[in-house]
Amino acid sequence: MGLLKRLLRMRETGLILIILALFVVMSFASPYFLTWVNMRAMAMAFAVEGIVVVGMTILLVSGGIDLSVGSVTALAMVIAGLLFLNGVDPWTASLISIAACTAIGAGMGFFVTRVGLHHFIVSLAVMVIARGACLLGTGGRPLGLFTLPPEFKFIGQGSIGVIPVVIVIFVAVVVTFDFMLRRTTIFRKVFYTGSNEKAAAYSGIRTKKVVFLTTTLCSALCGVAGIIYMARFGSAQPTFGIGMELNVIAAAVIGGASLSGGTGTIFGAILGAILLSVVSSSLALLDVSVYWQDIIRGSILLAAVSIDHYLNKRRG
Amino acid sequence: MADDLILQISNLSKAFGPVQALRGVDFELRRGEIHAIAGENGAGKSTLMNAVDGILRPDSGEIRFDGRPVDIASPAMAQRLGIGFVHQEIALCPDITVAENIFMAATNASPHLLMNYRDLERRAAAVLGQLGDIDPTSLARDLSISQQQLVEIAKALTLDCRVLILDEPTAALTEKEAQVLFGIMRRLAAQGISIIYISHRMVEIFDNCDRVTVLRDGQYITTRKIAETTPREIVNAMVGRVIETLYPEKQRPEERSAEVILAVENLSERRRFRNITFDVRKGEILGFAGLIGAGRSEIVKGICALEGEVTGEVRLKGRCLDRRHYKDSIAEGIVYLSEDRKGDGLFLEMSIASNVSALAVQQIASNLGVIDDRREQAQARGLGEQLNLKCGHVGQPVSTLSGGNQQKVAIAKMLSVKPQVIFLDEPTRGVDVGAKAEIHRILRELARSGVGIVVISSELPELIGVCDRVLVVREGQISGEVSGDSMTEENIMHLASVLERQQVAI
Structure with a gap:
């Protein structure tokens, strides 16, 4: 098969074309759109969430789903913030917080693989519990962390040359996990498990272990994202990330991940996130009411998935 | 009229x-x-x-x-x-x-x-x-x-x-x-x-x-x-x-060997089978007959450590195996071909190559665990040729193949780990006549090359035509064994229906 033909058949190509088309239209519609400041703002808007998208995509490929990502990200901020306010060094506080999120993921993995509950229910419960913990720990008010040392804030606010550190971290995470998901034997097992769990078990794959690990990884990446948000905002916000799970799942699904598992790429999911972010930014620039934005985003999701379903059916 | x-x-x-x-x-x-x-x-x-x-x-x-x-x-x-x-x-x-x-x-x-x-x-x-x-x-x-x-x-x-x-x-x-x-x-x-x-x-x-x-x-x-x-x-x-x-030539008398590849002794599982004892000898194709639900698949899955808490002993070439998980069985060269190809045998939307490599992905990856696409495809092409697999390209999804060719992919998956014993559960279900004869021929060739072959089938003519010896399972127990001239549909059906621990004259 020719390279061009293969490129055209890839879902990523379609998304890139749509994003480019939006860029062209918007650059005419708003003079502000193609400015460095706006580009940077858009990139910052999805970069940290993009790290969560990576975790979610891998989890979706393995056949799972996680509704607790927003709450767990907020909890990461709150845990690290409280520790810092109680005199713990911010780096140590961050590590402890990421470890705590990893443990939450492992806990969900336990309930899914050992107790045998559905991902949806377990993560729904954890979503509520983690949010409650955030509010309990902070009394519902944001924690101002004004004394964070500058080298720590650098993670969220600094730049290397003209490139924000956040973007550097994001690109590193995406490239690493994209490569691993495509090429390594460990992540191939994730595809086998999500594609047909029974066939995977009949191929000697410990499918429960795989699902346990993908569940844990997703929460761990939420922890990482929470810490970056904290460094960026200089505060810990207990109500941060409400509704994040929908954005993240939408991005992954627009990027080609299937809720029934077995398909999806990190690159595609990130393009999905970029698309949603560009649309949001465009609507804001065009002075569309914020109340319209959710309606439009939801419709894009529905359209993307319907088109994909239709194309798949025709191919199959 | x-x-x-x-x-x-x-x-x-x-x-x-x-x-x-x-x-x-x-x-x-x-x-x-x-x-x-x-x-x-x-x-x-x-x-x-x-x-x-x-x-x-x-x-x-x-x-x-x-x-x-x-x-x-x-x-x-x-x-x-x-x-x-x-x-x-x-x-x-x-x-x-x-x-x-x-x-x-x-x-x-x-x-x-x-x-x-x-x-x-x-x-x-x-x-x-x-x-x-x-x-x-x-x-x-x-x-x-x-x-x-x-x-x-x-x-x-x-x-x-x-x-x-x-x-x-x-x-x-x-x-x-x-x-x-x-x-x-x-x-x-x-x-x-x-x-x-x-x-x-x-x-x-x-x-x-x-x-x-x-x-x-x-x-x-x-x-x-x-x-x-x-x-x-x-x-x-x-x-x-x-x-x-239709069926390939059976084992010739001079090929008969006393060498036991796999010995199963007193294998039991709480609810589904008891005291299963049998040998798989070198060069033979052993059959498992019985009604649906008699426990044939369960016994075989128990041997492979695929499911169930099984007691008893499994010896491969005289060495007692410690099998906790199917993965351990694969590592020893004991593999199981599922009866439900679409349900739990294959990854339908994945490529032929990815299906063939699934039992041991590390075989086609570097030491660091990075998959080498070319080696993966070469493996699929090599085994595909050996099995006469008809496909356009090993990168195409398995769902695009006919039943017979899908089954060959499933068999190629088994062969990718160079197995010592293969258990095949209904290996020709949903497969056309041509591919069926080919699969039987492949099984005979594998048996000749020293691989232990065990076939479960509900089609009695198939068992009689392909196997050198058939064990009959009834309600979780082996109710008898037939071979040679005693291998008839009547004898097998009788053993499958009536529980008598007896051997129909060999």
Whole structure:
């Protein structure tokens, strides 16, 4: 098969074309759109969430789903913030917080693989519990962390040359996990498990272990994202990330991940996130009411998935 | 004579993508007759019946019911016409009662808002009374496989049907239960109901049916009166050549070896099987026969550490194995080919190459665990050539292949780890005749090269044709062994139905 033909058949190509088309239209519609400041703002808007998208995509490929990502990200901020306010060094506080999120993921993995509950229910419960913990720990008010040392804030606010550190971290995470998901034997097992769990078990794959690990990884990446948000905002916000799970799942699904598992790429999911972010930014620039934005985003999701379903059916 | 026909099918065709499942098939069913449809797997029997039942829409051709041309669009419509269908697969809802299962269709069509459970149970009991001892208030999940099959039959009997289709109804039944069913079939036929009977078992066809129609490769071959034909003639029509050439040559006497590859001793699992002891010898193909639900697959999965908490010993070439997980068995070279290719054998939407490498992905990856696409594809191409796999490219999804080629991918997956013992569960189910013969040839070659081969099959002619020795399983125990001249359908069926720990003379 020719390279061009293969490129055209890839879902990523379609998304890139749509994003480019939006860029062209918007650059005419708003003079502000193609400015460095706006580009940077858009990139910052999805970069940290993009790290969560990576975790979610891998989890979706393995056949799972996680509704607790927003709450767990907020909890990461709150845990690290409280520790810092109680005199713990911010780096140590961050590590402890990421470890705590990893443990939450492992806990969900336990309930899914050992107790045998559905991902949806377990993560729904954890979503509520983690949010409650955030509010309990902070009394519902944001924690101002004004004394964070500058080298720590650098993670969220600094730049290397003209490139924000956040973007550097994001690109590193995406490239690493994209490569691993495509090429390594460990992540191939994730595809086998999500594609047909029974066939995977009949191929000697410990499918429960795989699902346990993908569940844990997703929460761990939420922890990482929470810490970056904290460094960026200089505060810990207990109500941060409400509704994040929908954005993240939408991005992954627009990027080609299937809720029934077995398909999806990190690159595609990130393009999905970029698309949603560009649309949001465009609507804001065009002075569309914020109340319209959710309606439009939801419709894009529905359209993307319907088109994909239709194309798949025709191919199959 | 035409008004004597209840069902008349002419020139029916149906294609699934590139696969032509039916090619201009003709079929006629008279009132009150029991008409067998015979054919190998993949011959088109199920496709034809699914068209009659409205599950599939034919591409072309005509179906006339009671003299009128009909377009059967759905199973509900087939039911209104009076066509009842007992499927080969048991499809009961496990969590509701037997009575509710039996009247599921009636409830669906019922004009009443409320369920009348007592009435359902009374009517269910009346139907079940003819078939055997089943409590209509018990949950479907608590029944044995053969009882579930009887419930499926009861379900069809409650429909006021004029044509009853039975697809392999006896595969899970004991001899006695099967005899009860045959009695009911004859009574229904005497009442003028027509029965289409699908079976592999020549004995059943010849004992109970009036006529037989043979299909092969999606084509109509012939229709004969049972009284005017012989089993051999029908089998030859089914396979399209003289039967002797269908199966590969068996083990020659000088090839017989006392060397044991795999020894299984006293293998038991709490609920499903007990005291399983047998050897797999070098160079032989060992068969496992038994009714569906007798525990054949469970025993084999137990040996492979795939499921169940199993006690007992498994020795590979004299060395006792410690198998905690199937992964350990694969590492030792013991692999299992699943009976349900689509359900749990293959990753349908993944590529051929990714399927073939699934048992041991590390084989085609670097030490760091990075997969080498070229090595993965070369592996699939190499094994594909060895098995005569027909495909465009090893990167294409397995779902695009025919049943036979899918099965070859599943076998290639087994061979990718250079196994010592292969357990194959129904290796030719849903595979066309050509691919079937090829798979049998491959199995014989593997056995000759020293790989231990164990085949589970519900098709007795296949076991008899392919295996050198057959163990019969009944209710979780080995009830006997047949080999050489004692390997006959009658002997195997007898051992499968009656529990006697005896060996039929070897």
